[in-house]
Amino acid sequence: MLHVVVIGAGFGGLKAVEELRTRHAGVAITLVAPGPRFLYWPNLVWVPSGWREPEDLTCDVRDWLFRRRAAYHEGRVVAVRDGGRSVVTDSGALVADGLVVASGATTPAAVPGTEHVYAICGGLDAARAMRDRLRALAGGRLVLGFADNPAHPPAARGTPVLELAFTLDEQLRRERRRARFRLDVVLPPSADVAHGALAGLATRLRARGVAVHPGRRIERFAADRVVTDRESLASDLTVFSPAMSGPAWLAESDLPATASGHVAVDARARVDGLERVYAVGDAAAFPGPAWQTKQAHTAELQAETAARNLARELDGRAPRERVRHEVVHVVDGLGHGAFVFRDGRGEWALPPTRLGHYLKLGLEREALRKYAPRGRRPRARGAVPAAGPRPRFPLPRL
Numbered sequence: 564m565l566h567v568v569v570i571g572a573g574f575g576g577l578k579a580v581e582e583l584r585t586r587h588a589g590v591a592i593t594l595v596a597p598g599p600r601f602l603y604w605p606n607l608v609w610v611p612s613g614w615r616e617p618e619d620l621t622c623d624v625r626d627w628l629f630r631r632r633a634a635y636h637e638g639r640v641v642a643v644r645d646g647g648r649s650v651v652t653d654s655g656a657l658v659a660d661g662l663v664v665a666s667g668a669t670t671p672a673a674v675p676g677t678e679h680v681y682a683i684c685g686g687l688d689a690a691r692a693m694r695d696r697l698r699a700l701a702g703g704r705l706v707l708g709f710a711d712n713p714a715h716p717p718a719a720r721g722t723p724v725l726e727l728a729f730t731l732d733e734q735l736r737r738e739r740r741r742a743r744f745r746l747d748v749v750l751p752p753s754a755d756v757a758h759g760a761l762a763g764l765a766t767r768l769r770a771r772g773v774a775v776h777p778g779r780r781i782e783r784f785a786a787d788r789v790v791t792d793r794e795s796l797a798s799d800l801t802v803f804s805p806a807m808s809g810p811a812w813l814a815e816s817d818l819p820a821t822a823s824g825h826v827a828v829d830a831r832a833r834v835d836g837l838e839r840v841y842a843v844g845d846a847a848a849f850p851g852p853a854w855q856t857k858q859a860h861t862a863e864l865q866a867e868t869a870a871r872n873l874a875r876e877l878d879g880r881a882p883r884e885r886v887r888h889e890v891v892h893v894v895d896g897l898g899h900g901a902f903v904f905r906d907g908r909g910e911w912a913l914p915p916t917r918l919g920h921y922l923k924l925g926l927e928r929e930a931l932r933k934y935a936p937r938g939r940r941p942r943a944r945g946a947v948p949a950a951g952p953r954p955r956f957p958l959p960r961l
């Protein structure tokens with residue numbers, strides 16, 4: 564029986580398993596990941612305000628995999644060799660007739676002083692630590708920023724950082740302590756705040772009293788400041804999202820890598836020059852427009868295409884489907900979400916509405932309910948109210 568290995572239990576890996584099982588009933592599938600939990604990253608921005616506990620955003624995927632007749636191999640991939648036929652993990656090696664790499668991004672610490680920052684992209688513990696620090700602050704300055712990867716501009720987490728600026732601003736207003744805080748957002752040169760949806764977001768942030776500093780390279784962090792190539796900003800709480808790179812294990816592997824450190828793939832999601840080997844999501848660098856940011860929706864589109872093409876190759880046919888380039892963002896501001904869509908024909912955006920917020924909520928519920936074990940669906944967490952102060956924890960006294 565042919566055996567496909569899928570690396571990663573995130574958006575791309577799970578979608579690849581689902582689509583491959585639909586297209587190819589007979590293939591054996593093994594998903595490899597360091598742990599069996601899926602993390603719904605997009606709504607981590609609701610953790611600082613207390614509207615989500617980090618645990619609300621994860622679920623165990625082993626039952627879902629079992630129902631798709633896919634095996635789970637717990638382990639961390641350390642190398643891929645023999646042109647994708649051998650997957651080496653820290654808990655044993657697997658032989659693969661087909662491979663889908665969906666192991667997400669790594670964030671090499673390129674800026675000195677990152678021990679002083681809170682990384683919203685760092686996962687549950689980082690989100691929890693940031694929430695606790697914000698609760699303990701009586702006032703001060705919050706500086707938010709992100710860096711891009713000059714060799715691959717889409718490898719930056721810009722939208723989550725901007726979204727966090729909106730949610731923090733709204734949170735502090737509802738807690739009636741916004742006047743005691745300054746908010747600053749530092750954007751790298753690739754973030755074009757003069758055009759498109761980003762221009763609209765920057766204008767809205769400024770209208771809410773958030774200082775936006777475009778075109779900056781962050782040079783270093785200290786405990787009490789952020790130093791850019793133009794200024795030094797005092798900071799009581801710094802949130803930073805580093806530039807993304809590809810899998811750390813790529814250096815030990817014989818898969819082709821781009822200058823940005825990602826797995827090099829073609830327009831069909833197939834790894835350059837290799838048969839039956841695909842890469843999707845944050846781990847891969849696709850040819851295509853610079854506006855094609857790395858996001859969950861994209862990872863799923865790419866995984867669908869990869870699985871369909873791989874299924875054809877397993878049947879001895881040539882891959883033919885191309886990845887669709889498309890961006891869908893809901894930029895939530897606690898209770899109201901702005902909707903941004905972009906494809907090859909253009910970009911359009913809707914201002915913040917309740918509908919946008921419910922869309923973001925609905926996407927979270929759909930993903931977590933789908934992947935959670937049967938009979939142990941995560942408790943449904945509700946929408947954030949449209950307005951009104953509602954501190955959910957004791958605030959520090961002045």
Ligand SMILES: Cc1cc2nc3c(=O)[nH]c(=O)nc-3n(C[C@H](O)[C@H](O)[C@H](O)COP(=O)(O)OP(=O)(O)OC[C@H]3O[C@@H](n4cnc5c(N)ncnc54)[C@H](O)[C@@H]3O)c2cc1C
Pocket residue numbers: 570571572573574575576595596597598600604605606607608638639640641665666667668683684685720723812843844845846857858859860861862891892893
């Ligand atoms: C704070 C935040 C907010 C975001 N908001 C949005 C949003 O609103 N909308 C949106 O569309 N996108 C959003 N994104 C982006 C989105 O979450 C990612 O683009 C998406 O998760 C990429 O999917 P992926 O499958 O490539 O990687 P991931 O979902 O990160 O999954 C990677 C998987 O690989 C596993 N893995 C890692 N290393 C190894 C290894 N060595 N061996 C085996 N397995 C490994 C991991 O454990 C994980 O299971 C956000 C991201 C962040 C951080």
